[in-house]
Amino acid sequence: MGLSATGLGSGMDIGSMVSKIVDAERAPKQERIVKNMNDVETNISAYGRLKTSLDTMKDLMFDFRRDNTFAARSTVSDNAETVSATADHQAVTGVYSIDVQQLAQSHKLVSDGLDPKADFGAGKLTLNLGGRATTIDIAEDNSSLLDIVRTINSHPSNPGIKASVINDDSGARLILGGDKAGADNQLALSVNAPITSPLQAFAFNPASQSNAMNEMQAAKDARILIDGLASVSSDTNTFSDAIRGVDIEVSKLTMPEDGPVTITVDEDRDKVKASLAEFVDAYNAFYQVTKALSKYDPETQQGGPLVGDSVIRSAVNQMRSLFSTPIEGAPDSLKTLSELGISTTMDGRLEINNAMLDKQLNRNFSALEGFFGGNNGFARKVEETVQSFTGFTGTIRNRESSLGDQRIRLQDEQETLDRRMQGLEDRTLRQFSTMDNAMGEMQSQLSAMMNIMPSG
Structure with a gap:
């Protein structure tokens, strides 16, 4: 209180x-x-x-x-560094042999040696990856090799092409690589600039026998042989449902002297x-x-x-x-x-x-x-x-x-x-x-009366 x-x-x-x-x-x-x-x-x-x-x-x-x-289901590989697998409940138990004949890889291009300090001039580059294309403008005052690399990598409509530069004894080289593997994901680069423009050094048409840029790595599908009979390809190194309910991941080629990898699917x-x-x-x-x-x-x-x-x-x-x-x-x-x-x-x-x-x-x-x-x-x-x-x-x-x-x-x-x-x-x-106030008044009155009374 x-x-x-x-x-x-x-x-x-x-x-x-x-x-x-x-x-x-x-x-x-x-x-x-x-x-x-x-x-x-x-x-x-x-x-x-x-x-x-x-x-x-x-x-x-x-x-x-x-x-x-x-x-x-569980899976066991006798060579997991080459072939691994996972299985879901739909997988049928069994033993499967896997020959890895080819690994999937993305397409890569490399230019000839170039002057890293040179300006390549104005123009347009059309980048194409597996049919997905975008056109990039190269400005006259922003056309060095590094400028071109930055423009490609930062373009909002880039179809998945990564540009970089390496330097070797022949000069600076532009490298273009796709972010997706598989034979259908080939790179192409066309140049809209005068025929004498230095930008022409970046042209590449996979259908042509003569190109300014060189193929550094071909676009390939992965390919495996299951049980010596079924040939299966994939645009990645993962094969989904080649065997029902089983995902197969390949990392290396199998060597003839080693034989196929054995995958066992069990309960x-x-x-x-x-x-x-x-x-x-x-x-x-x-x-x-x-x-x-x-x-x-x-x-x-x-x-x-x-x-x-x-x-x-x-x-x-x-x-x-x-x-x-x-x-x-x-x-x-x-x-x-x-x-x-x-x-x-x-x-x-x-x-x-x-x-x-x-x-x-x-x-x-x-x-x-x-x-x-x-x-x-x-x-x-x-x-x-x-x-x-x-x-x-x-x-x-x-x-x-x-x-x-x-x-x-x-x-x-x-x-x-x-x-x-x-x-x-x-x-x-x-x-x-x-009550306290009343008592106070009574005491005051009593004291006053006592004061006026004659003393004995």
């Missing part, structure tokens, strides 16, 4: 008296508001923890389903095992959260913030039901999670029987996608179950919304109480001040 005034008439500590009266009036109401607000904040935090642990499982299953994790059991372990860990983390939030200690008679809460019981029961309920449409060899070697322990956690899991992965790997994937598989069932709790209209979201409303009401109650106590303080202070 901050009151410390002392009554001038009575000598009483009016501020202290008013503060005690207001505090006595406020205490029970304030204690109730604080307790209820603490309970609300604790429950909001508890539901937040529960929601996060559930959403972790949902997000995992969404990622697994989106990425076709349970149909994952990625290790990735699937790691993903299943990740889900089991996520469920066990969720279960530990439910235990912590709903525990009750009979010795201390203290319970978790959500002890006895039906949301926790429902979430645990529905998840456990998923583990034992057969998935409709799944392969006969894999209908439930327990058939995969994942089961619930006596204390409620999930655990993996690795021997049983390995057996299923070796015998029924193709059944995994049918069990987990699709819109009716196990992964989707987990997502839907969690969504019913954490989604926009889910049970936990409804509880959080209700708690949010309670918090707003308690904040309103606090503001109302503060206003009432301020009013009580003001009224009480006025009353005490009036």
